[in-house]
Amino acid sequence: MNIKNLPVYKIICRHYKNANEGVFFEDILKDIGHNLAFSGKANIKRDRLTRFLIEQGEKSQQHRIILFLDEAHRLHELHYGWLMDIYNELDCVGIHLTVILVGQNELLYQRSAFIRAKKAQIIGRFMVHEYEFTGIRNIEDLKPCLSGYDHDSEYPIGSEWSYARYFFPEAFNKGYRLEHCAEELMKIFNDLRRKAGLTKPVEIPMQYLTLTVEYALRKFGANGQNLDWLTTACWEEAILKSGYVEAEIHQEII
Known part of the structure; x- marks a missing residue:
């Protein structure tokens, strides 16, 4: 794969007491380095993030965006729903969003719970494959x-x-x-x-x-x-x- 100009961003998933859409998108905008991370209501921040990702994806030869979500075990179903909205909007304009979740073992438990609950829309977009990272053993x-x-x-x-x-x-x-x-x-x-x-x-x-x-x-x-x-x-x-x-x-x- 030619990865020239491939946009890759690292997002830190915070610990949220309550799921707040505005705060969630504000944190993502801040982590990707957007200059207007804090102004506007939740829907404005979501649209701002979507437009930014579309713009970056169109500059890429692959028309692809990669997001690394660190500490992803902190996310809840509502967060995945909001991410799904972004995923779908990018998909509609021909830009593929690849999300790589990085977290503790709780992430595997969440995946199992989504499978049992038949949340195929979440699994299919964000949790298709799993890989265990290990430390240096030899x-x-x-x-x-x-x-x-x-x-x-x-x-x-x-x-x-x-x-x-x-x-x-x-x-x-x-x-x-x-x-x-x-x-x-x-x-x-x-x-x-x-x-x-x-x-x-x-x-x-x-x-x-x-x-x-x-x-x-x-x-x-x-x-x-x-x-x-x-x-x-x-x-x-x-x-x-x-x-x-x-x-x-x-x-x-x-």
Whole structure:
């Protein structure tokens, strides 16, 4: 698929005590960066959002809009009904709205409830497929994540300067790569878990992996201590500073 100029937006689903259409569309307008998110009644905000999405969709070669709804387990049936109105209006002018719901396990329970209630109109538009995201479980999961810092983080595009090269230029030129640290880093995660008495199978959330890597790059790289390369002690400090161990202890208690 040619994704040139494909409009992609991330929406944060708030916790709503009561379903309020005006507040709901106001939050979406705010998250997509619309300049007039707060003025007007609910129907005006809905129309404003629809017109904006139509305009953006028409600029796309695919005539498609993608919305990521984060914390989507907070949505209720009324919210899906309002989203359906937007979906249908875009569909009428030939623009396809793809909604990707991201949330906790409650989202699966909601899907099951909609299936039992024969809410095919909701399932068909927003919940056709399901996919479980997992954390890092092994070296095979970890390697491509670290490789992203070696190769896929090039900035500016075309400069051939990735995060790994920027923070450790001499080591990078000598062939050192974060991807090559995968086995050692996985071992340190497991060792720290063992020391903390954690017994559940290892699953490292991406949040804590990125916090670990970013701390290591900033603290020990060119803008920090300017070390030649990352040592075992560096990685251990970075993991501890990320808060991963404390979070896992808390989860195991729960």
